[in-house]
Amino acid sequence: MTKVKICGLQETEHVKAAAGADAVGFVFAPSRRKVSVEQAARLAAELPESVERIGVFVNADLAEILEAIEKVPLTMVQLHGDETGDLIRSIPVKVIQAFSVRNQKDVGKLEQSIADYVLVDAPGIEYRGGSGRTFDWTLLEHAAIEPGRLIVAGGLDAGNVRGAIESTAPFMVDVSSGVERDGKKETDKIKEFIKTVKGDSMQQTKGTEKDNGFFGRFGGQFVPETLMRAVKELEEAYAEAKYDPEFQASYHSYLKEYVGREQPLTFAARLTEAWGGPRVYLKREDLNHTGAHKINNAIGQALLAIRMGKRKIVAETGAGQHGVATATICALLDLECVIFMGEEDIRRQQLNVFRMKLLGAKVESVTKGSATLKDAVNEALRYWVSNVGDTHYLIGSALGPHPFPTMVRDFQSVIGKETRKQILEKEGRLPDVILACVGGGSNAIGMFHPFVNDESVRLIGVEAAGEGVETNRHAATLTKGTEGVLHGAFMKLLQDENGQVQEAHSISAGLDYPGVGPEHVHLEDIGRVEYNAVTDEEALASVISLSRLEGIIPALESAHAVAEAEKAAAGMGPEEILIICVSGRGDKDMATYAEKLEGLA
Amino acid sequence: MKRLQTLKDDGGKAFVAYIMAGDGGLDRLRDQVEYLQGTGVTAIEIGIPFSDPVADGPVIEEAGNRALNEGVTLDKVLLEMKSWDFELKIPLIVMTYLNPVLRYGAERFAESCRDAGVSAVIIPDLPFEHQQLVAPYLKQAEITLIQLVTLTTTENRLHDILDAAEGFVYAVTVTGITGVRDELTEEVKEFMKTVRSKSPVPVYAGFGISKTEHIDLLRDDVDGFIVGSAIVKAFHDNKIEDIEPLIDAVTHSNPV
Numbered sequence: 097m098t099k100v101k102i103c104g105l106q107e108t109e110h111v112k113a114a115a116g117a118d119a120v121g122f123v124f125a126p127s128r129r130k131v132s133v134e135q136a137a138r139l140a141a142e143l144p145e146s147v148e149r150i151g152v153f154v155n156a157d158l159a160e161i162l163e164a165i166e167k168v169p170l171t172m173v174q175l176h177g178d179e180t181g182d183l184i185r186s187i188p189v190k191v192i193q194a195f196s197v198r199n200q201k202d203v204g205k206l207e208q209s210i211a212d213y214v215l216v217d218a219p220g221i222e223y224r225g226g227s228g229r230t231f232d233w234t235l236l237e238h239a240a241i242e243p244g245r246l247i248v249a250g251g252l253d254a255g256n257v258r259g260a261i262e263s264t265a266p267f268m269v270d271v272s273s274g275v276e277r278d279g280k281k282e283t284d285k286i287k288e289f290i291k292t293v294k295g296d297s298m299q300q301t302k303g304t305e306k307d308n309g310f311f312g313r314f315g316g317q318f319v320p321e322t323l324m325r326a327v328k329e330l331e332e333a334y335a336e337a338k339y340d341p342e343f344q345a346s347y348h349s350y351l352k353e354y355v356g357r358e359q360p361l362t363f364a365a366r367l368t369e370a371w372g373g374p375r376v377y378l379k380r381e382d383l384n385h386t387g388a389h390k391i392n393n394a395i396g397q398a399l400l401a402i403r404m405g406k407r408k409i410v411a412e413t414g415a416g417q418h419g420v421a422t423a424t425i426c427a428l429l430d431l432e433c434v435i436f437m438g439e440e441d442i443r444r445q446q447l448n449v450f451r452m453k454l455l456g457a458k459v460e461s462v463t464k465g466s467a468t469l470k471d472a473v474n475e476a477l478r479y480w481v482s483n484v485g486d487t488h489y490l491i492g493s494a495l496g497p498h499p500f501p502t503m504v505r506d507f508q509s510v511i512g513k514e515t516r517k518q519i520l521e522k523e524g525r526l527p528d529v530i531l532a533c534v535g536g537g538s539n540a541i542g543m544f545h546p547f548v549n550d551e552s553v554r555l556i557g558v559e560a561a562g563e564g565v566e567t568n569r570h571a572a573t574l575t576k577g578t579e580g581v582l583h584g585a586f587m588k589l590l591q592d593e594n595g596q597v598q599e600a601h602s603i604s605a606g607l608d609y610p611g612v613g614p615e616h617v618h619l620e621d622i623g624r625v626e627y628n629a630v631t632d633e634e635a636l637a638s639v640i641s642l643s644r645l646e647g648i649i650p651a652l653e654s655a656h657a658v659a660e661a662e663k664a665a666a667g668m669g670p671e672e673i674l675i676i677c678v679s680g681r682g683d684k685d686m687a688t689y690a691e692k693l694e695g696l697a
Numbered sequence: 698m699k700r701l702q703t704l705k706d707d708g709g710k711a712f713v714a715y716i717m718a719g720d721g722g723l724d725r726l727r728d729q730v731e732y733l734q735g736t737g738v739t740a741i742e743i744g745i746p747f748s749d750p751v752a753d754g755p756v757i758e759e760a761g762n763r764a765l766n767e768g769v770t771l772d773k774v775l776l777e778m779k780s781w782d783f784e785l786k787i788p789l790i791v792m793t794y795l796n797p798v799l800r801y802g803a804e805r806f807a808e809s810c811r812d813a814g815v816s817a818v819i820i821p822d823l824p825f826e827h828q829q830l831v832a833p834y835l836k837q838a839e840i841t842l843i844q845l846v847t848l849t850t851t852e853n854r855l856h857d858i859l860d861a862a863e864g865f866v867y868a869v870t871v872t873g874i875t876g877v878r879d880e881l882t883e884e885v886k887e888f889m890k891t892v893r894s895k896s897p898v899p900v901y902a903g904f905g906i907s908k909t910e911h912i913d914l915l916r917d918d919v920d921g922f923i924v925g926s927a928i929v930k931a932f933h934d935n936k937i938e939d940i941e942p943l944i945d946a947v948t949h950s951n952p953v
Contacts, residue, residue, distance in 0.1 A: 316827055317824060317826065317827070318795060318822050318823065318824065318827060319822060319824060320751070320752040320821045320822055320824075320845075321821075321824060321825075321845045321846065321847045321849075321850060321869065322752070322847045322849060322869060323849075324824050324825075324847075324849070324850070324854065325849040325850065325851055325854075326849070328851070464758070464762075465748065465749075470749065474749050474751050477751045478751060478754075481751075481752070484849065578800075579799070580796045580799055580800060581794075581795045581796045581799060581822065582749060582796065583749070583751070584822075589796075591796070591800065593800070594770040594771060594772065594797060594800060594801075595747075595771070595796040595797035595798070595799065595800030595801065596747065596748040596765065596770075596797070597748040597749050597796070598748075
């Protein structure tokens with residue numbers, strides 16, 4: 097059902113009338129409808145939780161926008177000026193970019209927008225940001241804009257809004273002057289407009305993610321009381337940092353100057369040809385300093401630890417990529433670093449163990465349980481419990497108690513945000529399919545999150561089927577797991593009928609985990625993302641194809657996404673676009689490749 | 698559980714003994730419980746083994762792994778307890794991580810605990826905020842959910858948690874995990890005083906209590922002691938008689 101936004105509210109009475117809408121707008125730019133941040137905060141407090149609070153700005157600076165986000169608080173930001181892509185990327189909530197549409201050239205501009213939504217309006221006269229006139233809706237007929245991203249505004253009222261919806265099938269309609277009389281909002285007109293769009297049902301739609309640490313039914317903070325204070329402190333510290341322009345600037349500066357972002361979205365010409373289906377693009381997280389996406393998160397959390405006054409870091413690692421990323425950033429920022437790693441993984445990933453040591457980290461071998469990632473997390477949690485006063489637990493995936501899954505996702509979302517902008521630049525439209533491998537699921541959630549509301553984009557997470565999901569040697573948690581609590585979150589687990597967590601198996605140490613991030617479980621639960629599993633053997637075959645066709649030796653983890661992509665590509669046409677997140681490079685897996693793929697040459 | 702309050706009112710100190718169910722085989726559990734009852738402990742905490750016991754130190758974790766290797770499950774422990782026909786004079790408390798409870802079904806868990814004669818339950822990874830998952834079923838089965846407080850519990854939380862406390866409050870004496878320790882700090886003493894002054898029910902100290910010196914240090918500031926790793930280790934080493942002085946140190950000063 098089309099959503100409704102009532103914009104330019106200034107009075108409590110009108111805000112209450114708009115409670116049946118999906119969103120309300122507060123105008124902070126010069127306009128007769130302008131409100132102060134304090135006014136907006138008071139008005140927003142009158143609204144049900146489910147209504148989006150959108151702040152409207154024209155060429156405001158980031159600090160002003162962030163302040164409003166935090167103080168109102170706003171759940172979305174709408175920009176009507178000449179804001180840059182850099183500014184849009186720095187805004188931590190969903191962004192609507194508004195465009196005045198007079199002709200086909202204007203349509204071209206909005207097609208290039210990297211914002212989450214585009215709002216289409218008729219050109220204003222006195223102020224930027226809405227004129228009260230309708231634009232030519234037919235201009236949008238051939239626009240390369242997903243209907244799921246489109247918001248239609250401009251001269252709408254109860255009389256013409258049905259026509260606008262029929263012509264443009266937008267995600268949302270936006271009204272301001274259409275619910276006013278003599279320049280003032282009118283309660284009856286607001287209600288009538290909402291009723292016209294929504295019919296009589298007035299059904300409220302709910303958001304899929306809440307701020308209390310749950311994604312639908314999944315997530316939470318299931319930790320011993322000894323850790324609750326640390327978890328709550330972290331929750332508060334991150335909530336502040338998220339909206340602090342200095343923190344965000346520092347984080348993005350390290351990504352650029354130290355990690356080497358942004359990373360290319362490489363067109364894979366030979367893979368495209370070989371598969372004979374869609375145009376294939378590779379998001380090159382393998383080019384990051386330290387060789388995988390893990391560093392995006394490690395930098396963010398290390399900066400947060402310093403902000404919290406903590407100079408000691410503990411982390412777990414599976415394949416060693418997160419351990420190396422953490423050890424690297426600890427060296428750079430002069431932090432003490434202890435890494436827990438399963439004995440079995442130490443054996444499989446000796447090169448990364450040496451890297452960590454060379455970088456000055458202390459690597460603790462975990463011999464308990466299956467001696468892999470799960471057991472390393474247990475030990476890291478125990479270490480954190482015992483040293484919680486001066487130590488930050490720098491978790492490596494979108495796992496653990498709230499706020500970790502949200503925080504790790506936010507730090508990794510740079511992957512999806514860049515990809516979105518790059519594909520719009522290259523192809524002028526969104527992709528049809530995106531794939532990423534899922535262990536705990538941090539590269540996947542970072543890639544998927546900026547696309548979750550784009551219904552036309554098929555999102556596929558790829559798990560490790562190990563020796564096959566029909567055997568008991570796999571790590572296919574979403575495919576075969578059941579609901580339960582591990583490491584602080586309610587999620588899906590590989591467990592027996594008595595609730596004992598089972599060992600996972602994958603040739604890839606980074607996917608060898610019997611749980612999966614709670615947001616992934618939610619996205620599966622609501623049917624937004626599909627999750628398939630790929631065997632050790634299939635992944636190894638993809639290592640060869642990507643190496644030989646594109647000259648890119650992928651990490652074993654990433655090879656799982658490549659293998660599933662080949663299957664997805666089989667059903668796709670040449671006009672379609674497929675993106676694979678190459679989460680890391682294969683250097684660390686060379687010993688395994690040498691052993692398993694010997695004789696290739 | 699009312700006897701715990703009575704003991705406190707009479708000026709006595711409680712000794713709660715923790716054992717890992719099925720360490721050395723589930724058939725040992727009955728003997729262990731009967732033995733401990735005979736030594737005069739106030740209550741017995743029966744631990745359910747779990748694959749990922751993040752709140753426990755190595756002694757209890759290893760005991761749990763031995764029990765898991767014996768095929769011990771939550772269901773089997775509760776059935777074993779249900780079958781007991783000897784006279785139980787002291788409360789039995791089940792300590793389990795949350796996941797086995799969720800898998801078993803929270804409502805069924807509460808009912809089975811009642812049938813097995815369990816008086817109270819401790820779930821270390823079920824924080825106060827999420828207790829609605831289990832608490833209503835336990836209440837219905839008239840089983841007490843024991844609250845934990847720690848040195849790091851903030852004042853506001855302490856207030857809320859103590860407000861909901863029944864039976865006794867489990868006060869964690871260290872910032873770490875369970876296990877045998879050499880020293881307890883003055884900070885612990887102060888913390889115990891604070892909790893005890895605010896708690897509507899007796900306050901027992903646990904995590905790291907293994908020596909009579911620990912008991913002497915805290916005796917005046919708590920209503921009882923919970924001893925886990927030291928007992929689990931003693932049973933495993935077949936030297937449980939070594940633990941009797943520790944039990945005596947607490948219970949012998951009690952008025953008869």
